[in-house]
Amino acid sequence: MSRYMLVMRDSAEAYEASQQVDFTEIIAAMGAYNEALEAAGVLVASEGLSDPSETVVIDFSSADPVATDGPYGEVHELFNGFWVIETATKEEAVAWGKRCPLGPGSKLEVRRFGDASDLELDND
Amino acid sequence: MSKYMLIMRSTAEALEASKDVDFEEIINQMGAYNESMINAGVMAGGDGLTDAAEGVVVDFSTEDRIVTDGPYGEVHELFNGFWIIQVSSKEEAVEWAKRAPLGPGSKLEVRRITDETDFEDFADNEYVQKEAGWREQLGTD
Numbered sequence: 298m299s300r301y302m303l304v305m306r307d308s309a310e311a312y313e314a315s316q317q318v319d320f321t322e323i324i325a326a327m328g329a330y331n332e333a334l335e336a337a338g339v340l341v342a343s344e345g346l347s348d349p350s351e352t353v354v355i356d357f358s359s360a361d362p363v364a365t366d367g368p369y370g371e372v373h374e375l376f377n378g379f380w381v382i383e384t385a386t387k388e389e390a391v392a393w394g395k396r397c398p399l400g401p402g403s404k405l406e407v408r409r410f411g412d413a414s415d416l417e418l419d420n421d
Numbered sequence: 422m423s424k425y426m427l428i429m430r431s432t433a434e435a436l437e438a439s440k441d442v443d444f445e446e447i448i449n450q451m452g453a454y455n456e457s458m459i460n461a462g463v464m465a466g467g468d469g470l471t472d473a474a475e476g477v478v479v480d481f482s483t484e485d486r487i488v489t490d491g492p493y494g495e496v497h498e499l500f501n502g503f504w505i506i507q508v509s510s511k512e513e514a515v516e517w518a519k520r521a522p523l524g525p526g527s528k529l530e531v532r533r534i535t536d537e538t539d540f541e542d543f544a545d546n547e548y549v550q551k552e553a554g555w556r557e558q559l560g561t562d
Binding site for chain 1: 424466470471477480481483486505511524526527528532539542543548555559561
């Protein structure tokens, strides 16, 4: 079994459009998806993030890290939430990703978590 | 108290450069950072992601979702890992973020995680109510 992170990414346009949709409808669609993940026993964790305008970005390019208020500048697709699921294969993780109730302008990035097998160092 | 997610973002160049650094040195630096957050009682979670080349992207623009192998195309800064910390203010979250052992080409995005107060207008919603039970089961409350 491996753990995968489904990273939700929305274009600014898709994010704007989602704010026009009845929020109850979004809660119902996401709730049904979460319920399916939970019922299948694959859900490990899931969180949504607050509005990108609340964001702070810290840049480590100088010796003193610099903090700036506001959304993350150069990324065109905002990162707005995630699910962590545990599945036997990557295909299974992708199949769950495809069932997510998202629309045009939204993408899900499916990334495997590093685990003990990725650390081949003898570090004990 | 609110939860904040510290999202690690590295440019492709920074990621390449980090491969030339002794991996054990990175483990030691990250380990010390993690330990300081655990000792301060603010750490609520954290994980690293495997190489973006292993990733898959699912696009929802068409009715049949399109699945592509490989790194996420249009994002210049790769998302490689995260921490979730529980602190009493945004300033405290930023302070912790600034202490991360990262270098040039790396940025941390500090985002507040939504909680029940973000959904208080929908407190009666079936799924909002169910979520509390799921969180208890998953141990993520």
